[in-house]
Each structure stands twice: as structure tokens, then as C-alpha cells.
Amino acid sequence: MPIARxxxxxGCLLAAGFIxxxxxxxxxxxxxxxxxxxxxxxxxxxxxxxxxxxxxTVFLESGLPERVAAEGDKSPADVLMAVDAGNLVExxxxxxxxxxxxxxxxxxxxAALRDANGHWFGLSARARVVYVSKDDVKQPAIxxxxxxxxxxxxxxxIRSSQHPYNTALxxxxxxxxxxxxAEEWLRGVKANLARKPAGGDRExxxxxxxxxxxxxxxxxxxxxxxxxxxxxxDQKKWGDGxxxxxxxxxxxxxxxxxxxxxxxxxxxxxxxxxxFLEFLVSAPAQSxxxxxxxxxxxxxxxxxxxxxxxxxxxxxxxxxLSDWVKHxxxxxxxxxxxxxxxxx
Amino acid sequence: MTEIAAPPAAQAGFRxxxxxxxxxxSGWLAAAFVIxxxxxxxxxxxxxxxxxxxxxxxxxxxxxxxxxxxRETALLLFGVALIVIPVGTITAWLVTAYDFKGRAALTWxxxxxxATPTYVAAFxxxxxxxxxxxxxxxxRALLGYSRPADLRLPDIRSLPGAALLLGFVLxxxxxxxxxxxxxxxxxxxLDVARSLGAGDIRVFARIALPMARPAVAAGCALALMExxxxxxxxxxxxxxxxxxxxxxVWLNQSNLPGAAQIALMLLLMxxxxxxxxxxxxxxxAYAAASNNIRLLTPRRLSGAPAVLALLAGxxxxxxGFLFPFLHLVHESLRRLSFAGLxxxxxxxxxxxxxxxxxxxxxxxxxxxxxxxxGRAKPGAAATFAARAASLGYAxxxxxxxxxxxxxxxxxxxxxxxxxxxxxxxxxxAYAIRFLAIPVGAVEAGLARVPRxxxxxxxxxxxxxxxxxxxxVLPITLPSVAAAATLVFVECMKELPITLMLRxxxxxxxxxxxxxxxxxxxxxxxxxxxLLIVLVSLAPVILLSRLTRSFPGPASLSVIRRRFRxxxxx
Numbered sequence: 001m002p003i004a005r006x007x008x009x010x011g012c013l014l015a016a017g018f019i020x021x022x023x024x025x026x027x028x029x030x031x032x033x034x035x036x037x038x039x040x041x042x043x044x045x046x047x048x049x050x051x052x053x054x055x056x057t058v059f060l061e062s063g064l065p066e067r068v069a070a071e072g073d074k075s076p077a078d079v080l081m082a083v084d085a086g087n088l089v090e091x092x093x094x095x096x097x098x099x100x101x102x103x104x105x106x107x108x109x110x111a112a113l114r115d116a117n118g119h120w121f122g123l124s125a126r127a128r129v130v131y132v133s134k135d136d137v138k139q140p141a142i143x144x145x146x147x148x149x150x151x152x153x154x155x156x157x158i159r160s161s162q163h164p165y166n167t168a169l170x171x172x173x174x175x176x177x178x179x180x181x182a183e184e185w186l187r188g189v190k191a192n193l194a195r196k197p198a199g200g201d202r203e204x205x206x207x208x209x210x211x212x213x214x215x216x217x218x219x220x221x222x223x224x225x226x227x228x229x230x231x232x233x234d235q236k237k238w239g240d241g242x243x244x245x246x247x248x249x250x251x252x253x254x255x256x257x258x259x260x261x262x263x264x265x266x267x268x269x270x271x272x273x274x275x276f277l278e279f280l281v282s283a284p285a286q287s288x289x290x291x292x293x294x295x296x297x298x299x300x301x302x303x304x305x306x307x308x309x310x311x312x313x314x315x316x317x318x319x320x321l322s323d324w325v326k327h328x329x330x331x332x333x334x335x336x337x338x339x340x341x342x343x344x
Numbered sequence: 345m346t347e348i349a350a351p352p353a354a355q356a357g358f359r360x361x362x363x364x365x366x367x368x369x370s371g372w373l374a375a376a377f378v379i380x381x382x383x384x385x386x387x388x389x390x391x392x393x394x395x396x397x398x399x400x401x402x403x404x405x406x407x408x409x410x411x412x413x414x415r416e417t418a419l420l421l422f423g424v425a426l427i428v429i430p431v432g433t434i435t436a437w438l439v440t441a442y443d444f445k446g447r448a449a450l451t452w453x454x455x456x457x458x459a460t461p462t463y464v465a466a467f468x469x470x471x472x473x474x475x476x477x478x479x480x481x482x483x484r485a486l487l488g489y490s491r492p493a494d495l496r497l498p499d500i501r502s503l504p505g506a507a508l509l510l511g512f513v514l515x516x517x518x519x520x521x522x523x524x525x526x527x528x529x530x531x532x533x534l535d536v537a538r539s540l541g542a543g544d545i546r547v548f549a550r551i552a553l554p555m556a557r558p559a560v561a562a563g564c565a566l567a568l569m570e571x572x573x574x575x576x577x578x579x580x581x582x583x584x585x586x587x588x589x590x591x592x593v594w595l596n597q598s599n600l601p602g603a604a605q606i607a608l609m610l611l612l613m614x615x616x617x618x619x620x621x622x623x624x625x626x627x628x629a630y631a632a633a634s635n636n637i638r639l640l641t642p643r644r645l646s647g648a649p650a651v652l653a654l655l656a657g658x659x660x661x662x663x664g665f666l667f668p669f670l671h672l673v674h675e676s677l678r679r680l681s682f683a684g685l686x687x688x689x690x691x692x693x694x695x696x697x698x699x700x701x702x703x704x705x706x707x708x709x710x711x712x713x714x715x716x717x718g719r720a721k722p723g724a725a726a727t728f729a730a731r732a733a734s735l736g737y738a739x740x741x742x743x744x745x746x747x748x749x750x751x752x753x754x755x756x757x758x759x760x761x762x763x764x765x766x767x768x769x770x771x772x773a774y775a776i777r778f779l780a781i782p783v784g785a786v787e788a789g790l791a792r793v794p795r796x797x798x799x800x801x802x803x804x805x806x807x808x809x810x811x812x813x814x815x816v817l818p819i820t821l822p823s824v825a826a827a828a829t830l831v832f833v834e835c836m837k838e839l840p841i842t843l844m845l846r847x848x849x850x851x852x853x854x855x856x857x858x859x860x861x862x863x864x865x866x867x868x869x870x871x872x873x874l875l876i877v878l879v880s881l882a883p884v885i886l887l888s889r890l891t892r893s894f895p896g897p898a899s900l901s902v903i904r905r906r907f908r909x910x911x912x913x
Contacts (some may be wrong), residue, residue: 030848036859037859038859038860056848056849057848057861058847058848058849058850059851060843061858062591062594062595062843062844063745063746067753067845070749070750070752070753071753076848086446089637160579160582162596164596188802195499196501196582197582198504198580198581199470199501199580204472206476207475208472209492210474210475210476210492211491211492211493212492232678328596332592332596332597333404335404336405336408336409337408339408341582342584
């Protein structure tokens with residue numbers, strides 16, 4: 001096929017390409033995120049409204065560090081957003097982030113919830129809480145260690161042990177009690193399973209309502225999503241049909257994980273990217289995290305949503321994030337060793 | 345058909361000498377090898393990734409995880425095969441051997457589950473069958489139970505549940521292949537059996553089914569690969585397949601080389617299964633279309649047997665398509681009235697359509713080239729190229745995506761920002777993934793065209809390229825079209841590769857649905873899921889019409905017409 005015949009179309013494509021890359025030079029940032037689009041959309045819209053900087057997004061379910069690494073030094077990624085401290089540390093390990101010193105970020109975020117060298121910053125926190133049956137569980141408090149107690153035999157619903165939320169909890173347990181005790185605990189919890197681990201966190205509330213189990217492990221923000229009615233009338237029934245306890249480690253606090261962001265190593269729009277990060281810890285953005293997503297804001301002085309505040313005062317466990325995150329791989333292997341997902 | 349007056353014999357001879365067949369033959373083969381190399385590149389990349397790590401995964405992970413995952417995968421595949429083979433073959437037999445009221449509609453309705461992605465079916469059925477869902481609530485009301493705990497039914501979130509679900513969603517692959525074969529079977533053998541007094545069941549079980557074995561094997565292989573490919577349904581239903589394990593090793597243990605190693609082991613298993621299937625198929629003779637083919641006349645049913653046949657055919661349609669579809673419609677309507685329609689859905693639908701269309705064109709063109717190379721210069725080289733080109737389908741999409749990642753951005757450089765380029769890369773990735781479909785379909789179509797046609801045409805002065813382009817291709821057009829529609833539907837549903845490789849600001853319907861499901865709020869994704877199913881319906885119905893004759897009498901008259909005009913020139 002002679003190329004001359006198609007030169008007009010080729011010219012158009014090239015022009016479009018140049019225009020689009022020229023447009024990229026004006027105020028835009030490129031956000032690569034593993035957070036579900038619905039959760040970050042309100043933040044992005046607020047940012048664009050206040051600063052006029054447009055935000056282009058790619059939602060990646062997995063492989064964020066691999067994708068950015070594969071793109072190499074011409075990668076257009078500016079800000080990398082991820083959920084779970086382990087994923088944030090993974091970004092640093094794969095070498096796709098750059099350190100950032102920012103007074104605004106360092107002042108707003110407690111040291112325990114961000115990287116010491118400025119490679120990643122926690123932007124919101126979520127607690128791993130316990131949904132309990134209203135009729136069958138009357139105790140006002142519970143510890144994570146207690147979940148292995150035989151009195152809960154056949155009563156626990158939980159999602160796959162390989163899901164990052166659970167791997168993080170097991171990693172925190174290893175950090176507190178050591179691997180041997182953690183294995184004992186995990187075997188105990190496995191023996192208490194009411195059904196094979198499956199589905200998501202909200203399934204557990206539904207299963208409690210159905211009488212399949214009495215305890216479900218889930219994240220705090222799902223409580224907000226269910227009880228506020230944002231998930232629809234069915235989920236409101238699930239949320240209202242269970243009680244929620246803020247569990248703690250014995251002699252410790254509640255296990256907390258973060259969602260956070262990092263500055264990409266080859267960010268082409270660094271100044272705008274830093275503006276975006278600083279916007280995310282500002283009071284208006286932090287209230288969006290709190291109100292729209294029902295998460296715990298990291299910035300002091302910003303109130304959590306009433307539904308979440310109602311759960312009780314959050315006492316974060318004292319083992320810092322950067323400590324327990326090191327045990328993630330061991331936690332995943334431990335879950336495999338005890339064949340947790342095979343059920344009891 | 346552009347029919348320049350056929351050249352006189354002298355000119356034809358000159359043409360045959362100048363563009364000697366040998367030149368074109370090696371041209372086809374060269375092109376096929378280029379395509380095969382491109383298609384096999386992601387697998388090569390996986391091998392490279394696997395070699396980049398140590399053997400730690402086999403020490404640390406394999407003993408506890410790979411063995412049970414292998415077992416669960418094998419059991420799941422066995423369960424799926426146990427369902428798709430009887431359902432696919434019996435329904436194909438019902439609509440070809442018999443005629444009853446509603447058969448015409450049933451013929452295309454039986455393909456509808458193709459439009460249902462497996463993960464959508466999983467979400468829908470967990471909703472429907474959950475203890476507080478509509479089915480059990482109604483059942484409790486009927487039986488007089490008040491609390492969910494009083495009536496304990498087996499959970500679909502189990503291995504048998506997953507096998508059942510996948511079986512009823514994937515049986516169309518077997519149905520499609522078997523029906524095409526039944527339609528092109530000479531009636532003689534079956535008539536003889538009937539005249540000798542064999543009852544219907546014996547005719548089916550002892551003659552039709554064994555004759556259909558190659559088609560059943562091919563269809564079953566496709567269905568099993570689809571089952572293997574699924575990650576969404578397996579995770580949601582709590583089944584730990586090898587595919588899920590590969591994801592877990594990669595993500596939770598940050599061991600990409602280890603994950604690649606397990607993935608390659610999986611590929612080895614699939615390839616050996618395919619080789620076994622092909623070896624079995626080679627021994628079975630494929631009846632070539634003869635000039636006097638009389639196809640099976642369906643036997644008229646009436647009364648109770650007719651109703652029974654209709655119900656038997658409708659059951660898989662309901663289970664594999666109708667119930668999830670109705671549930672989606674119900675959820676979408678509720679969602680619409682509750683939260684309104686997301687503005688982005690139209691954009692996403694257009695993006696999905698454009699990407700799928702582009703990828704289909706690429707895949708079908710490449711598939712035709714590879715299959716024709718096998719026709720033009722048959723031999724080990726062409727077969728190897730065809731098998732290499734089909735590798736992309738043997739691996740689950742999520743694993744293939746890992747292999748594609750380094751390749752997709754290898755040449756990007758400054759053009760990563762170019763939407764057109766990145767979208768082109770994504771479409772090419774789809775084409776690589778689904779290349780096996782057009783290659784297989786066109787090969788099967790070509791196999792039924794007697795080689796005598798090629799010889800006659802070239803002896804009349806047609807060049808090799810001309811033989812393939814002007815004589816053989818028009819006959820295999822139904823196969824090509826069928827492959828195109830199947831590839832299109834698959835692209836519409838594709839998820840893991842899209843998630844991994846798409847450029848900025850690009851969302852498809854499947855990624856939208858997944859984004860919502862990832863939050864656990866798949867009801868929000870119900871509208872997107874419904875759109876995927878709706879947009880896939882038209883191609884699926886088209887597919888049904890195209891695979892009616894494979895090739896049939898219509899194609900034979902095309903051949904006769906063509907020869908008439910050539911010889912009259």
C-alpha cells in the first residue's frame with residue numbers, strides 16, 4: 001500500500017500527537033493510582049476547581065510499580081497513589097519514587113504515618129475493625145488476639161488471607177508477637193472460620209445478617225459506606241444490622257493502615273505534583289477523605305465523619321507503619337503455610 | 345467480485361513465471377513467522393522475567409501453595425468439562441437433529457451466555473443465591489422458615505459452585521463447535537443408523553457424538569482456557585486456582601520472577617493438553633465437502649417431546665444468561681433511580697467499542713495470514729508458526745499482561761503521552777491475546793475446502809496469492825466472520841490486560857465495572873455490566889447466523905460460479 005495515499009491521515013495523527021503532547025506542557029498532572037476512581041474523584045475535582053490544574057488518571061488494579069518502571073525515564077507519571085503501606089513501600093523498593101521535602105506535608109502528617117526520607121506520605125487512615133452480630137455478641141470490646149479463642153469456633157467470617165488488608169494485619173501481629181506466636185494465632189483463627197474465606201469485607205456484614213457467622217473482619221470505611229446509605233438500600237440494611245467494635249491488640253491500640261501517595265521519580269510536572277500532594281493534606285481535602293470516603297484524616301484537627309466517630313475513639317497501635325510493613329512477605333507466606341484460605 | 349476478463353493461456357503462463365509461486369509461498373510464511381514472533385513475545389518476556397529470579401519460590405511457596413492450587417485448578421477444570429460437554433453437545437444435537445416450535449429462536453439464544461463475563465455471573469449469582477438474597481428469601485417464605493439460619497443451603501462460594509457457574513456460562517464454546525460440525529455432517533451415516541432401527545439416543549450417543557469428538561475437544565479446550573483465565577470469579581467464590589496463586593505470589597510476596605515461573609509451569613500444562621487434543625483430533629478423519637452432500641434433515645417433534653426439547657434447551661440459557669441478566673437489569677434500574685447514570689458511561693462504551701473493533705481487525709487479519717501460510721506452504725514451519733501465534737490464548741490474561749508490560753513500553757519513549765500510540769499498543773495486546781481464535785477458525789474453515797480447488801485454479805493461471813485471495817478466502821468468509829465476532833465479544837469483556845496497559849484517562853466498560861467491584865460496590869457497576877452484555881448481544885446473535893453453514897451448500901455454489909466465470913474467460 002503506497003504510503004502517499006495515506007499521508008494525509010498520517011499527518012493528522014502526527015499533528016494530533018504533537019498537539020496532545022504540547023497540551024501536556026500546560027498545567028496538568030498525571031496521576032497513577034490503585035485507589036478506586038470513585039473514591040478519589042471528589043478530591044481531583046476539588047483540586048482542579050481551586051488551582052485550575054487538570055488531573056489525568058490511570059486506575060491500575062495491580063502492577064503500579066511494574067508499570068511505572070516499565071515506562072522508564074520518559075514515564076509521564078507525576079503522582080503515584082496507592083493503598084496499603086506495603087504497596088507504598090513497594091514503590092520505593094522498585095525505585096520509582098523520589099524523596100520530597102515539604103514543610104506542609106511534614107507538618108500535617110504524623111511521623112508514624114509517613115516515610116522518614118519523604119519517599120511516601122500517608123494521606124488517610126483506615127482501621128481494621130470487627131463487625132459483630134447484634135444478637136449474639138454482647139461484649140463491648142475485643143482484642144485481635146481473642147479471635148483465635150476457641151469460643152469463636154465456626155463464627156468468624158473474613159476475606160482471603162492473601163488480600164493486602166489482611167496481610168497487613170498479620171504483619172502487624174508478627175511485629176508485635178513474633179512469627180511463632182503469629183502462626184499459632186493464625187491457626188486458631190482458621191479453626192474458627194464459619195466459611196471459606198471469600199468475597200470482600202462487606203460480604204461479612206451480609207453474612208452476619210444471614211446468621212452464617214457472628215464476627216466479621218473489615219475496614220472501618222465500609223461501615224460508613226454501608227450505614228450512610230451510599231452503597232444503596234441493601235447495604236444500609238447490612239450496616240445497620242451489625243454492631244461495630246474497634247478492636248485493639250492486648251496492651252496496644254488498633255491496627256491502622258494508610259492510603260498514601262508518592263512523587264514519581266521522573267515526574268515531568270514536579271511543581272504541580274507537589275501542589276497536588278500538599279492539597280491532599282490541606283483541611284478541605286482531608287475533610288473530603290473524612291466525609292466522602294469515611295476514612296480517618298491524618299491531619300490533626302479535621303474531624304472524622306460522625307458515623308465513624310460514633311464507633312469510638314481511635315487509639316492507633318504504637319508500632320510504627322514502617323516497622324510492621326517489613327513483615328509483609330513473611331505474613332503472606334505464613335498464611336500460605338497454614339493454608340488459611342482452605343478454610344476450617 | 346472484480347472479474348477482469350480472464351487472461352488467455354499464454355499471458356497466464358507468463359504471469360505464472362514472473363510471479364512464481366515460490367516467491368509468494370515464502371512470503372506468506374515469512375509474514376506468518378513475523379506475526380508468530382510478535383504473538384509469542386510476551387511469553388518470551390515471561391521466560392526472561394522468570395530467569396531473572398532465583399528458585400526461592402519453589403522452596404518457600406510451592407510446597408504449601410502450588411500443589412493445592414494445582415489440585416483445585418484441576419478439579420475446577422474437571423468440573424467445568426463435566427458440565428460443558430453434556431450441555432454443549434446435547435443442546436447442539438437438539439437444535440440440529442430435531443425441529444420443534446421455538447427451535448429457530450433457541451438456536452441463537454443458546455449462544456447468549458457468551459455475552460456474560462464470568463466475573464459478572466459470579467457477582468450476580470452470589471447476590472441472587474445469598475442467604476438474604478431473593479432466591480433463598482422466597483424459598484424460606486414458601487417453606488415457612490423465618491430466619492436465614494433455619495434453612496442452610498450449600499454455598500455457591502465453593503469449588504463445586506464455581507464449577508457449576510463457569511460450566512453454564514462457558515458451554516457455548518462446545519455448543520458452537522459441535523453445532524457447526526453437526527450441520528455439515530453428511531446425513532447418510534445417521535440415516536443408515538436410523539433405518540437399522542437405532543433409537544434417537546443411540547444415534548446420538550453411538551454415532552453423532554463420536555463423529556463430533558474433534559469439535560467437542562476443540563470447544564471444550566476453549567471453555568477450559570476461559571475458566572483458567574478467570575480471576576474475578578475464582579477470587580470472589582473463594583477458589584484458589586493457579587492463576588490466583590500467580591497473582592498472589594507476585595503482589596503479596598513481591599516475587600515477580602517466582603510468579604513468572606509458576607505461570608510458565610501453567611503454560612506448559614496447557615500446551616501439553618492442547619498437544620494431546622490435537623493429536624487426538626488428527627486421528628479422526630474430517631469429512632471433506634463433496635459435491636453431493638446432503639445434510640441432516642431435522643426430525644419434526646410435536647406435543648410433549650417438543651415441549652421437553654424446548655425446556656431442555658432453555659435451561660442452560662436461563663442459567664448462563666437470563667438470570668444474571670435480569671438481576672443486572674433489576675440492579676441497574678435501582679441504581680439509576682438511586683444514583684443516576686454516570687456521565688462517563690457513554691465515553692467508556694465508545695472507547696470499548698473502538699478498541700475492540702480495532703483489535704478485531706488486527707487479530708483477524710493476522711489470523712488469516714497465519715492460516716493461509718499453512719495452506720500455501722503446508723509443513724512443520726507453518727504449523728509451528730500457527731501454534732506460536734496461538735500462545736497468547738493459552739495463558740490467563742492477567743499473566744500475559746505481566747509479560748506484555750516490559751514490551752508495551754519498550755518503544756514508547758517520548759510517545760508514551762500519545763494517546764493514539766498507547767491505544768494502538770493496547771489494541772495490539774488484545775490482538776495477541778485472542779489471535780488463537782481467528783487462526784483456529786480459519787484453519788478449520790480451510791480444512792474443509794478441498795485442495796483440488798487450489799490446483800485447478802493455479803493450473804488455470806491464477807497466481808498463488810490469487811488462489812488464496814480470490815478462490816479460497818471467499819469460501820472461508822463465514823469462518824472469518826465468525827472468528828471476528830467472537831474476538832470482538834472477547835475484547836469487549838477483556839479486563840486484566842486493559843487494567844495493566846491502558847493509557848491515561850482511558851476507561852472501558854469492563855474497567856469501570858471492575859473499579860466499582862473493587863470497592864465492593866458492584867451494584868454501581870451493574871449498569872456497566874449490563875452495557876457489556878447488551879453490546880455483546882448483537883455480535884453473539886450474528887455469530888449464530890454465521891455459523892449456520894460451515895461451509896455448506898451456499899459456499900459450494902460460490903465455488904461453481906467462480907469456476908464457470910474463470911473458464912468462460
